[in-house]
Structures are given as structure tokens and as C-alpha cells.
Amino acid sequence: MGKIDQVSAAIVCPPNNQAGDDPFDLNKLRLSQDFGATLGVKKALLTVPVRKPGRQDFSRVHPGEDWRLETVILELKEERETYLIDPNLWGQLPGELIPKVLYTVINRQGVLMLWPISLPGEDGRHNEWHRVALEAAEMAKKQWIRLAANMPLGAYEVYQASADIPEPEWPDTTFQEILRVAFKDRFIRSSDHPVVRRLRGEI
Amino acid sequence: MQLEPRHFREVWLLDFEFSGSSGERPQPVCLVAWELHSGRRLRLWQDQLLAMKVPPYSLNKDSLLVAYYASSEMGCHLSLGWPMPANLLDLFTEFRNLTNGLTPLCGNGLLGALAWFGLSGVEAAEKETMRQLALRGGPWTREERAALLDYCESDVAALNGLLGKMEGIIDWPRALLRGRYMKAAGQIEYLGTPIDTSALSLLQQHWETIQDDLIQEIDADYQVFDGRTFKMVRFQDYLIRKNIPWPRLESGALDLKDDIFKDMAQAHPQLASLRELRVALSQMRLAELAVGSDGRNRCLLSAFRASTGRNQPSNSRFIFGPSRWLRGLIRPEFGYGLAYLDWSQQEFGIAAALSGDPQMLEAYASGDPYLTFAKQARAVPPDATKQSHPRERDQFKACALAVQYGMGEASLASRIGQPPSFARELLRLHRETYRTFWRWSDRVVDHAMLHGKLWTSFGWTVHTGTNPNPRSLRNFPMQANGAEMLRLACCHAVERGIRVCAPVHDAILIESPLDSLDEAIGTAQQAMADASDTVLGGLRLRSDAKIIRYPDRYQDDRGVKMWSTVGGVLERLGIDNLS
Numbered sequence: 083m084g085k086i087d088q089v090s091a092a093i094v095c096p097p098n099n100q101a102g103d104d105p106f107d108l109n110k111l112r113l114s115q116d117f118g119a120t121l122g123v124k125k126a127l128l129t130v131p132v133r134k135p136g137r138q139d140f141s142r143v144h145p146g147e148d149w150r151l152e153t154v155i156l157e158l159k160e161e162r163e164t165y166l167i168d169p170n171l172w173g174q175l176p177g178e179l180i181p182k183v184l185y186t187v188i189n190r191q192g193v194l195m196l197w198p199i200s201l202p203g204e205d206g207r208h209n210e211w212h213r214v215a216l217e218a219a220e221m222a223k224k225q226w227i228r229l230a231a232n233m234p235l236g237a238y239e240v241y242q243a244s245a246d247i248p249e250p251e252w253p254d255t256t257f258q259e260i261l262r263v264a265f266k267d268r269f270i271r272s273s274d275h276p277v278v279r280r281l282r283g284e285i
Numbered sequence: 286m287q288l289e290p291r292h293f294r295e296v297w298l299l300d301f302e303f304s305g306s307s308g309e310r311p312q313p314v315c316l317v318a319w320e321l322h323s324g325r326r327l328r329l330w331q332d333q334l335l336a337m338k339v340p341p342y343s344l345n346k347d348s349l350l351v352a353y354y355a356s357s358e359m360g361c362h363l364s365l366g367w368p369m370p371a372n373l374l375d376l377f378t379e380f381r382n383l384t385n386g387l388t389p390l391c392g393n394g395l396l397g398a399l400a401w402f403g404l405s406g407v408e409a410a411e412k413e414t415m416r417q418l419a420l421r422g423g424p425w426t427r428e429e430r431a432a433l434l435d436y437c438e439s440d441v442a443a444l445n446g447l448l449g450k451m452e453g454i455i456d457w458p459r460a461l462l463r464g465r466y467m468k469a470a471g472q473i474e475y476l477g478t479p480i481d482t483s484a485l486s487l488l489q490q491h492w493e494t495i496q497d498d499l500i501q502e503i504d505a506d507y508q509v510f511d512g513r514t515f516k517m518v519r520f521q522d523y524l525i526r527k528n529i530p531w532p533r534l535e536s537g538a539l540d541l542k543d544d545i546f547k548d549m550a551q552a553h554p555q556l557a558s559l560r561e562l563r564v565a566l567s568q569m570r571l572a573e574l575a576v577g578s579d580g581r582n583r584c585l586l587s588a589f590r591a592s593t594g595r596n597q598p599s600n601s602r603f604i605f606g607p608s609r610w611l612r613g614l615i616r617p618e619f620g621y622g623l624a625y626l627d628w629s630q631q632e633f634g635i636a637a638a639l640s641g642d643p644q645m646l647e648a649y650a651s652g653d654p655y656l657t658f659a660k661q662a663r664a665v666p667p668d669a670t671k672q673s674h675p676r677e678r679d680q681f682k683a684c685a686l687a688v689q690y691g692m693g694e695a696s697l698a699s700r701i702g703q704p705p706s707f708a709r710e711l712l713r714l715h716r717e718t719y720r721t722f723w724r725w726s727d728r729v730v731d732h733a734m735l736h737g738k739l740w741t742s743f744g745w746t747v748h749t750g751t752n753p754n755p756r757s758l759r760n761f762p763m764q765a766n767g768a769e770m771l772r773l774a775c776c777h778a779v780e781r782g783i784r785v786c787a788p789v790h791d792a793i794l795i796e797s798p799l800d801s802l803d804e805a806i807g808t809a810q811q812a813m814a815d816a817s818d819t820v821l822g823g824l825r826l827r828s829d830a831k832i833i834r835y836p837d838r839y840q841d842d843r844g845v846k847m848w849s850t851v852g853g854v855l856e857r858l859g860i861d862n863l864s
Binding site for chain 2: 106108109111112113115116117123190191245248251
């Protein structure tokens, strides 16, 4: 049997019951339930699809000028792959490159993507699909829209959300980072790239 | 001021041995108490205890009582007519809090706690022998008395060792808050719930006959029983006849778990009677219902047993066990009334308050969060009412509850009788409408997985352990803070003089003489609102009251049909009825 005073020799003092110093004041005992306050967890951006928003997705376009890029891209239709091309190589792939503007887009589910829309060609002509898409992208800077192809019409139909939907929550990142993630394996920087060599008929 | 053990002038470790059969109040047999500072030791036998008008130790604010599972000690105090102590530390609740979510090798009893800290206790076998000796009741021989006192003292010595190990890790002020609940729990266990013992003995006496007749009556609509055996093949045929799709196990067999049956009965109300019959046949162990000679159901509340900190009384001994129709046995005594008080949409309110989601707070404040959710999601017009859009309200209610239970789209679809795509859309709407809540909820899970634990507003902690369940962790703040709220409400109510018969998940059952019933209900509802305010830091949750005045009996809505069916069976058999 242990000594009776084994617990604490200091259990001797009467409680301090001064007014305003109540150890049982429940308001002082309440612990924070905001578990994220000290957590330091941030969602990592590891995938950014390069595609137009789905026909069921209501989406918004980032309104910032720095959040879009006018460039040329290479589309491999069969593989459904889109490549970003270093400007130094633009002259080496005549007829393969398409001028596009890449918009930063987010849908209601919080999926971030780059939306490539074709720009007018060298002749300055713009087909109806691309014209409507550009117009829709401009609308989407201010309101939630949905884009659905109407084949008989020969153009997209644009649906605007009539309800008062909250503004999008853009992730804490930069456009450069979004580009880097979107094209991490699909950025052609050298003429030795297998895709370039294949298009030249070298392999 | 930071409360610490040194602030107490006297610290008494105590243990009672007591007798008393199932449902009866504890009858103290002996008491051993040690005072830590002075070294005083008390060994008192029953006759000495009964002669004492006040306890032989101080109960003042500058004293502390320490026990292991203290509601029993409090029951002995009440049996002796002694008051409650100002401060109570229960090392059981503190050991549970320390190891909740982990698996102590030797359990959560005193021996388990001692083993956890590497201390030795009395042999388990000897403990059981001695407990039985006390429970048997007197008279005891001189040797038996000495053995019981020695055994009782060995538990106090063990308690002393345990306190030595735990004093430095106990979160003192919150531990004493838990001790405060154990005082309330002791008083609630002591009071118990009034039972219509005539109806109970009728049911007990004729249960065999009732079962056969019930099957005959209810199964007439289903044709799935063979004698008293539920036949899966016949049930399968019934489902095909009625065109009801049913979830299956991986093996292909119908999944007949009660949870599934419950969901399906909600989606297809024609199955409700069959489900209730299955529950009644499997769970009605009337002989085990703990009813004392004074006609009151009384059993250990098993406070803090659930990982959420909720009470976990025995299903078969507690009148609020799973057979809802049996709650019809609850009946106020002559001249008394009962009130069943439950918080309205408690978990929704907790989620709103803790996450600070403005939309969710607005929905709770509206008084009908489910309809408001449907409005916020623009599924119904702004002027929709419960009457104009009952179906939509039910679906959004099911969705809100599904989120609270961590249900996926398949389970929700089955519950609302809609395809999974419909359920998926509802869940998506919840995520979109209550974004702040979801961000907070994701952080809760992240925190638990990163730091290994979560806690409530007043420090009830769950450890994630080696096999964490993210769904349970996500739900923990709602469930466990709900438990905090119920405990605090019980403390307030009991301390304000309310006769609390039983705590039931998010509700309390109180009783009062009829002439003061309304006043008692007001006081108890105030206690519940105060408790929610304190736990949630400013949000006062509403509560509803179901009032039962003698000679009426309590009825759970979901058990009324079964109760009247059983009553009809008895009447047909010419035995009596349950009115």
C-alpha cells in the first residue's frame, strides 16, 4: 500500500475564491473548436485540366488581365492532348499551331481549369463557335454561365445563372503556377521533343 | 486562476460497497475513505453509516472527493440522506478521457486503469467475488465484514496510486466539470423513470402468446414468417411482388441489418410494421428491464462510455433502449406529470455554431432549417412552406441528416427512395450552400489525422488511434459537443431542483407534481438553453416539450402502432388491454 500522501504534498491550500477569478467560469474553460486555426493545411494544386468547361458546369472566368495567356498551342486530336510550345519553336511547326487564349476558369465544384479558346486565324476570320465562346468568357468574368453546344444552331448556347450565387473562391496561387501544373508534361521547349520529331516525320 | 489540486484543504479518496438487486436503489454496506493531507482513514460498516446524519468528511468548496465511477458513490450518499459534495473528481471519466479512441489492454475499469499506469490492483477474480458478496446483501459474518472492508480499502489504496499517476495530467477544472455531471448522473440514476408495472407484468406473463399472435397478425400482410422464423426467400418474393429494390451483401443475399431495414422502412412505409415486429422479437428481453420494487426503471447510465462521451446504458435494462414501442410502459405516478424535452435540430444547430457558417446559422434561426436549406439551394420558391412543399422538405431534411451521419449518396438514395444521382445532387447542394461548414469540417478531419486527436468545448477528447475512421471523426464535434450540452443541461436542471428521470441522447425526461409541471418544464427548458449557450459560445438552441399527465402514458411516435397492436392482441386473447 502506498503512502497516503503520495499524491501531492502540496494539496494544502484553501481555494482562492476571489470574485471574478472563478476557476469554474465555464466561459473561460471553453476550448476553441476552430481546428483549422493552427493547422497549416493547404490544398496542393497538382492537376489543372486544359479544356472547355463541361456542358453541365456553371463556371466563372478570372477577371484579372494577368490570369490569361494569348499563345499558340499544339493539339493532338487522336491523343486528346494539348501542348504549350516555346515561342522559339513556333516557326518550326507551320500549320500545326493554333493561336489560342487560355482563360483561368473555376466551376461551382471548385475545379480549376484552363479554357483554351481559338483566336481568329491569319485571315482574321473567326468561326461562330469560337466567337460565341470568347463572348461567353467575357460574360463569365462577371456571372456564372454554362456553355452547351447546339449543333443545328452551329454555335454554343450560353446559359446565365439567374440566382444570386456567391462569388467564386479562387485558390491562393498564381497564374504562372497554374500554367506550370497544367503543362508540366506538355511543354515543348526543344526541337528534339518526340512530338516535334514525329510531326516532322523523323520518327 | 488556474485550478490545481493544491487548492483543496481536504482531499478524500473513497469507495462504497453496496447491495441492491436490479432496479433497486443502492444500499451501502461499508465505506472506506482516506484523507490525503492529514492521513485520516475511515472504515465504516453499514450500521455506523446509517446512524450518520452527515458524512464523516467535508463536502465544502475547499474539499475534494475522489472516486472511481462516482455516480455509484453519489447513489450511496443519497441512500444515506447525505448531500452532494461541492467538488467531485472521477478518475474513471479522466481515464476514459485519457484513452478514448485507444484500446486499453485491460479495459476501462479500475484494474484496467491501474494496469495502464503499470500499477498492480486486486485480482480480478477476487474483485468479482467480493462484489457479489456485497450485492448478496446481509447478514454477513464477522469474517465477511472484515473481508469486504479490506477489499473496499484495497480499492481506495489503488485509487490513491492512480491519483498519484494522473494528477499531473488531469485537466483539473474540466475534470471537475465532468465530476459535476457524475453528481447529476447519480441523482438521475437514484430517481429513475416511473413504469406502469401492471402493463409490464402483463407483457412479461403473456409474451410467448403475444409473439405468436403478433406474427400471425402482422405477417398476414407479408407472409414471410414460418412459425417464429423470418424466411429470407419469402421476403425476397414479397419484395419482387411489391417491386421494392433492396440492398444486397457482396454475397448477393439481401442485407437484413436493422439499419438497412430502418432506412427501407422510411422509404417504403408499408415495411414499418414488419421492421418493428423484427425489432420486437429480437430485442424484447422484458425480464432484463431493470425495474425496482417502487416501480421505477433504474440502471447505470454508463456515463462517458461512448467515444463521443455520451451515456451508454444497457439496451435491455434501460427503458429507452431500442424497442421504441416499449416506451409505452412509461407512465407518471398518480398526481404527477412527465415531460420529454428534446433540443430541436440539435446537431444542425451545433454544426452551424461551431463552423460559423452564416447560411447554416440563418437556416437554424428560421425555425425550420430543412425547408430553409431547400430555399437557400433554390429548390423551392422563397415563399414555400412545410405544407406547400412537404416532399422537398423531407428530401432536404434527409440530406442534412445524411451529412451529419456521414452518409454517402447510396445510403441517402435508399433512405429517400430516389436514384443515387438524385442523392448526389442533394449532397452537392449541401456542399455548395454550406461552404463555410464544409471547409471547417474538412479542417476537423485534417486536424485529427495530423495531430491525432480532437476535443470538445469542454475537453472531452478522442484519439484517432491506429485505425481512424474519418467519418466518425468528422461527426465527432457535433455528437460530442451534443453530449457536453446534455451533461451540462442535466447539471443545471438537477441543481435547479428539477426531477430528471433520464437523459436520452438529445433529450431529458423530467417529472413533477401536476400543479407545478408547467413551471418545471420552463425551468428545465431554460437549463437546456443555458447549456447550449455555454457549449456553443452564444447560440441558444430551442427545445420541444412532449407533456404526459397522469393517467396518460408516454408514447414514442414510432412505437404507437406496435403498442396498439400488442394491446389488440391481449384484448383478443381476453387477457386485458394496455390502455
